Amino acid sequence: MEMTFRWFGETDPVSLANIRQIPGVTGIVSALYDAPVGEAWSRDGLDRLAQRVDDAGLRLSVIESVPVHEDIKLGRPTRDRLIENYIDSVREIGDAGIRVLCYNFMPVFDWTRTDLALRLEDGSTALAYDDDELKRIDLSKGTGDLPGWGAAYDARTLAALLDAYRAVNEERLWENLAYFLDAVVPVAESVGVRMAIHPDDPPWQIFGLPRIIANAAALERLVKIVDSPANGITFCTGSLGADPANDLPAMARRFSTAGRINFVHARNVKVTGPHQFHETPHPGKFGDVDMRKVLGALRDGGFDGPMRPDHGRMIWGEKGRPGYGLYDRALGATYLQGLWEGLGGGGGND
Ligand code: DNO
Numbered sequence: 315m316e317m318t319f320r321w322f323g324e325t326d327p328v329s330l331a332n333i334r335q336i337p338g339v340t341g342i343v344s345a346l347y348d349a350p351v352g353e354a355w356s357r358d359g360l361d362r363l364a365q366r367v368d369d370a371g372l373r374l375s376v377i378e379s380v381p382v383h384e385d386i387k388l389g390r391p392t393r394d395r396l397i398e399n400y401i402d403s404v405r406e407i408g409d410a411g412i413r414v415l416c417y418n419f420m421p422v423f424d425w426t427r428t429d430l431a432l433r434l435e436d437g438s439t440a441l442a443y444d445d446d447e448l449k450r451i452d453l454s455k456g457t458g459d460l461p462g463w464g465a466a467y468d469a470r471t472l473a474a475l476l477d478a479y480r481a482v483n484e485e486r487l488w489e490n491l492a493y494f495l496d497a498v499v500p501v502a503e504s505v506g507v508r509m510a511i512h513p514d515d516p517p518w519q520i521f522g523l524p525r526i527i528a529n530a531a532a533l534e535r536l537v538k539i540v541d542s543p544a545n546g547i548t549f550c551t552g553s554l555g556a557d558p559a560n561d562l563p564a565m566a567r568r569f570s571t572a573g574r575i576n577f578v579h580a581r582n583v584k585v586t587g588p589h590q591f592h593e594t595p596h597p598g599k600f601g602d603v604d605m606r607k608v609l610g611a612l613r614d615g616g617f618d619g620p621m622r623p624d625h626g627r628m629i630w631g632e633k634g635r636p637g638y639g640l641y642d643r644a645l646g647a648t649y650l651q652g653l654w655e656g657l658g659g660g661g662g663n664d
Pocket residue numbers: 378379416417418424425512579625637
């Protein structure tokens with residue numbers, strides 16, 4: 315297992331020098347954040363990013379993410395050209411020596427919360443989600459009202475996009491995912507890149523949009539689309555754990571044994587009602603994710619890839635990118651390594 319940490323590039327308030335001082339963290343998870351969605355990534359940009367990480371004494375281990383253009387998810391005729399561009403990026407990533415690529419197939423909205431600073435009992439703040447509050451969000455003004463989304467889509471673009479998705483039900487989205495994977499995975503495999511789909515977060519429909527990567531049956535279906543280790547999963551305990559019906563240790567065991575868990579996001583959540591949860595500190599006892607059982611299952615299944623502490627709370631007065639401050643994620647990284655070490659000896663990168 316390699317302990318990694320997400321870094322959002324030069325604009326991230328958390329520096330590589332900070333990350334370098336977290337015990338045991340050796341890998342960086344990052345992306346070319348200024349690359350326009352749908353265009354092929356430049357080798358030059360990737361090399362510069364890798365060099366920057368290298369100079370800080372770390373290694374660029376994972377790309378998270380190369381976003382999938384909405385036209386691919388919608389199955390529009392333009393998708394072939396966009397998939398070609400995606401494939402070009404995958405080739406560059408492989409040539410640059412990066413082995414894991416995390417992506418998602420969520421229509422329009424990536425991870426979604428209704429509160430970015432829910433105050434917990436200890437005075438820290440955490441990300442939270444409540445379906446009733448989501449229903450109160452008015453999308454007719456674009457994504458402006460949505461916590462964490464800034465002005466990603468203006469009102470008109472968003473309305474057109476939501477309208478286009480009316481023709482895409484879950485089955486159609488699966489078909490479009492299969493079309494994408496059939497084209498991309500063989501190339502990924504040939505250049506030594508393992509794709510790792512991120513589960514839907516939260517793992518249920520939001521705003522009436524189809525969401526398909528939500529449970530064990532979906533992951534089972536996913537890995538069968540292309541039977542290759544390059545067609546794998548980002549096992550995100552927080553996303554999958556928001557649905558109490560998901561048996562995380564069983565899923566971790568099943569898919570790590572099958573060699574299909576290519577990346578782990580370790581995060582804890584507390585489910586507070588139907589389709590309602592908030593994030594918590596990483597250790598198992600604070601939430602509903604039995605982290606010891608999950609990591610034990612991953613270890614038993616032979617997982618040896620990158621893992622990162624996912625979202626942290628804001629503690630000690632830190633101000634930063636929601637979910638991605640330094641302090642609580644650093645505590646998470648040390649907790650996860652301690653747990654891993656206790657589960658099998660060795661510790662750290664073994
Ligand atoms: C949220 C992240 C996601 C993830 C994408 C992968 O904090 O886990 O935004 O990066 O879904 O494509």
